[in-house]
Amino acid sequence: MMDEQHIDALAKLLGDKGVVTRPEDKEAYETGARYDRGRAAAVLRPTTTAEVSAAVSYCVRNGIALIPQAGNTGLVSGSTPDVSGSEAVLSLDRLTRQFELDLDNRSVRVDAGFRLSDLNRTLEEHDLFFPIDLGADPRIGGMVATNTGGSRFLKYGDVRRNTLGLKVVLADEAGTVLDLDCDLRKNNTGVDWKQIFIGTSGAFGIVTECVLNLERLPKQVATAFLVPAGGAQVLPLLNAMEERLGAYLSAFEGMSKNAIAAAFTHVPSLKNPFQGGHIPDYVILAEISRSSAPRAEEQPLDAVLETALAEIWELEEAPLADAFVGPPHETWALRHALSEGVKHLGKLIAFDVSFRRGDIMAFCDHMKAEMPEKFPGVTVCDFGHIGDGGVHFNLVVAKDSPLLTDPSFEQRLREWVFTVAVEQYRGSFSAEHAIGRRNQAYYDFYTPEKLKEMAAGLKTVTSPGKLGSVRFG
Amino acid sequence: MMDEQHIDALAKLLGDKGVVTRPEDKEAYETGARYDRGRAAAVLRPTTTAEVSAAVSYCVRNGIALIPQAGNTGLVSGSTPDVSGSEAVLSLDRLTRQFELDLDNRSVRVDAGFRLSDLNRTLEEHDLFFPIDLGADPRIGGMVATNTGGSRFLKYGDVRRNTLGLKVVLADEAGTVLDLDCDLRKNNTGVDWKQIFIGTSGAFGIVTECVLNLERLPKQVATAFLVPAGGAQVLPLLNAMEERLGAYLSAFEGMSKNAIAAAFTHVPSLKNPFQGGHIPDYVILAEISRSSAPRAEEQPLDAVLETALAEIWELEEAPLADAFVGPPHETWALRHALSEGVKHLGKLIAFDVSFRRGDIMAFCDHMKAEMPEKFPGVTVCDFGHIGDGGVHFNLVVAKDSPLLTDPSFEQRLREWVFTVAVEQYRGSFSAEHAIGRRNQAYYDFYTPEKLKEMAAGLKTVTSPGKLGSVRFG
Structure with a gap:
């Protein structure tokens, strides 16, 4: 729980509705879409970039750890707090005011709290859409933090390809607002800083505003x-x-x-x-x-x-x-x-891996051939995006399987899958869910020391405060 | 000129052909495609990533400044040395050995010294191409350093969109080789470090190898x-x-x-x-x-x-x-x-600016209306990529115009154009040529202090040695 004094100070910055402390109100923000249940010191719900900046500045100066949360639809424990009760959730769910459509530029400037479905419903009357096709209904800021791709990547690409600009609040003492919100398609005037905040689970800054490329709706x-x-x-x-x-x-x-x-x-x-x-x-x-x-x-x-x-x-x-x-x-x-169907077969252990296109089927065949001996009773129910190399490699264990009573089973299974995927097939252990707490150990294991050192340096020059569920430092 | 001892040491690392010191042999590497003539202490011509690493390590340890050069076709003095004679050029023109085509993945892994035309000639027999359409014929490493877009951006995007992976040598004492050469389309397992080296004029590292997305040739x-x-x-x-x-x-x-x-x-x-x-x-x-x-x-x-x-x-x-x-x-x-035609009208002063699509014509009309009063005798010969917002805003001064005898003219003209483009129309002062020495002053002027500070920090954690023509530190 958070000190009363901090709660009062934050309520002064964000208003009473901007700080949630009652356990029953916090619960939805503490619970992951598929896995995990944490405990939040408080939930902060700013409505503008300026409020985000003020809240972040206060928390950094007072050593309060922040977990940015958008739609909270991710599957890698990226947007929920840990069980310590010491982390505050900074939710974007009220950051939904700004919507500026530029029809000539085929772009839109939106606050990061917009839901994908709301955005696309509004765009539909102009025969436009933000072309990232997902099963879930995330908020835009979370899509940026995970760099989602989805089912039509083959034609339209991922969030990175469709992001023209961002506004970001850094976790430093000032709560610095970085104005990277340009709406240009061609612009090479220095480091393209927005790239650093795409796909990095909110650890380097909180995205508050996005300028997005739009495509014409298929007719x-x-x-x-x-x-x-x-x-x-x-x-x-x-x-x-x-x-x-x-x-x-x-x-x-x-x-x-x-x-x-x-x-x-x-x-x-x-x-x-x-x-x-x-x-x-x-x-x-x-x-x-x-x-x-x-x-x-x-x-x-x-x-x-x-x-x-x-x-x-x-x-x-x-x-x-x-x-x-x-x-x-x-x-x-x-x-x-497919997704719901597979979930009902038993206990689901899901992997979001990716490969060179030519290796997808080879990987799946390899695993299906070795599974009966390595993990008898585990069924492979894979499906995926062959066009871009992504595979939802889903493993299902019957609910009455003795495997589930073996405390080391899931860990052994995960390590085997990642070892074959990453080391043998040069694949990725996270295609489009980014890192989050669930993939931290694999980031730590598979990232070369030099890149970890660079990430720590980057963390220092951007957001030295405690921000996000992933340790890059 | 460079110390004999350094020349000998570098020749041991790169072979005799790998170090050019005769003035007549250096000249082509010292001369920009359109502007400028500098003086190189020497020209280094490694043939492998390992040789690049060895040469860079040697130069960093001995305080020798390096200017990476690929095709040397850029227009912003990004790849030629200054006039001091103290900078060595590191040319990629012999780094052309590796070419691995992956047809199933629609990608190719090539050394950064490949010329665009050679790459596409080789790909043509497979009905594939690297879809960046340019007037010049650069080498791939330079295309990455400038993030070129060209005439078919509207359909295929820029180099950033079509780069799957890179191998980069950092300017640190070890000449560290960063292996970012993944050939995956979906991969979100940390900072996407390759983005830092795209469009930053070689200041953060030397790109030696690229994995590129390919598209099918139009039939x-x-x-x-x-x-x-x-x-x-x-x-x-x-x-x-x-x-x-x-x-x-x-x-x-x-x-x-x-x-x-x-x-x-x-x-x-x-x-x-x-x-x-x-x-x-x-x-x-x-x-x-x-x-x-x-x-x-x-x-x-x-x-x-x-x-x-x-x-x-x-x-x-x-x-x-x-x-x-x-x-x-x-x-x-x-x-x-168009480009050659315009050049023959008189003295050409060229701008590579970009705008939101809806502002392109407004900007050009604005300038054409004010030009006769502000700079009588200057003709606007613009053409550009309306689909992506890029404009080649070319200004021509008749060769006998009195303006050309005014030493402050060109500077005043440039400042006016950039002031209107950047401040009034929120455009970019460099759409697809990146920075180079010619745009350094505009980078310094238009980049917020915080971003300059972050770039300096990034420079420290990547390439602390003297590398490239642009000062990000």
Whole structure:
């Protein structure tokens, strides 16, 4: 708990609504979206950059540790306090005032507390959107802190690619406000400081305002389930699709049989399009889209997709075993049900890893081959973004498995997965969830000493105060 | 000149060919592409990252200042030594051994000394390219140091967007090699250190190896000259094109009447497509492209462009006054002749500025209106990348103008242009040439003290030795 004197001082800066201390009101801010429950000394809820600055300055001068929190939808314990009760949460949930749309520049300036869904609902009437497609509904500041990518990375890139500018409050005694909020696409006049705050879990500063690149909303979409002739044919199939559909290709999502089966079980209303209902070993959801309205002169997008698939069908390598063009809402319904479906199979141990595109299937096959001997009873239910190399490598343990009574099991499993992913396949232990407390040990283990030393130096010149759940110092 | 003892020691590390000391051999490395002539203590030409590291270590330990140089095609004195004769050039021109193509990952790992043209010639047989389209032919390391964008930024982005990984040698006593050469698209496991070396003119480290994202070569291209109904119609026209052509739109280049006239004068063989040969006040070169081969079922790309233009023609706002669809090689021939044409009009004073897209025409109109009174006899010959906000704001002074005998003229002109661009229009004083010695004063003037302090701190934790032409410390 926090000293009464500090609470009063912060309430003077932020108003009574700006400081939350009642246990029942703090609870939502202390609880992670999937894992963990911590204890907050208090929750601070500023409404402007100036208030963030004042609160941060006060906390730094008084040695109070701050955990920045945006939508609190992350899965790596990046935005919740630890169990000590000594850390205060600084929530962005009331930092939602500013919204300045620049239609000519195709950009928007928003406060970091905006929810992705609210932003996109407002943009929709202008036929625009912020093109990061996620299952969760985070706030923008958190998306910056984790550099999320999502399911349409292949076409639109990640948050880093779509961020033009930021305003950041540093954890120093002054609560310095860094004005990196330029709305230019080409600007090379020194260090591009905003990059330091993207994907670093809020440890170097609190993002309070963002200038974002916008894209035009797709007006035509066509999707298909593709069945590759085998695991080794997934990449040739992707290459054949990229060659034929180029900039139209907006998703190429892989789904394993186990993950699909779990989704069908959990959501029985889902349509099963496969011959006789038999789920293939691996299925691709391919999507193409364009932002122009349909024209009489143009081939409809479904037909464009079918033409490309017919060409691929005839290829000598024969990467394609089967294909089902279907309406986007049905196709995506299956994809979106995977995550919940897998969670209901048993205890979920999830990994967000990434690879060179050509290594994804090799990694998954490797693990599936060794799993029965290394960890009998653990089921692999992977799915992922083949187009950009990201894999949701989900492992499920039946709830009555004896493994769950072995206190060392989860740690041994994690270490094995990361060892193979990072050391053998040169992959990443965090594709788009950043670090957080859950990945701290892997940051410490896999980061070369020199880079850790540089990060500590960077911490000193930006935010020397106690900020964020990750130790870079 | 450099001490004999140092020359011998460096020759032991780099071989005899690795150290250039004869004045006639050094000259090309001392001379900028457009401006300046300096004097190099010596030119070092390592062939591997290990040799770069050894040379840098030696120079740091002996207090020898190094200027990294790649293709030496920049225009801001970033890669040539000053006139003191005390700085050594470290050239990447022999660092061209490694070339590893990963077709499945659509990426390539290359040594930083590769020329853009050599890289793309090699990639062409695989229907791939590194999609940064420039007039010059730089080496990759220099493109990273300046974060160039070029004419197809609208579709493909800049070097930053297309860089997956880097290997960097730091200017510290050990000549530390930073291995940031990952080939992943999604990877958020700490500070994304490679960002620090992109666009910072080589001051924080020497890039020796790059992993680059590749795109598929366009197989169909259609272009047109568009005549907007007026300066205020340029952005509505761009918006109308983006709305109708989406991801096809690969260039939207603006060209002023003065710049076009200069090109026609300099290259009389250029085709003049305009009615009666009368050049409009402003012309847009629009390009659409796709990477798939033409198909019988699909509307040809020329027809796609014509359909969109016909729709725009009917719009109530009437942004379009005239349009000429023509073969890409003819259309681009005019665009590519602008730079040389303008140079032949007189003394060229060039600015590489950028703006929010909606401010480009307002800035140019503002300057054209005030120029006759402020600087009579100076002609504005602007052209630029409207789609991404970059403008080549070229000013030409007739060779016999009395202005050129006024020693304060050029300085006064520069300050006026930058004051209006940066302070009034919130633009950038360097869109894609980075800083270099020529922009140092503007960096010093326009960068907030806190950011300068952070840059000095970053310099200390990366490359404390004397490196590069820009002072960030």
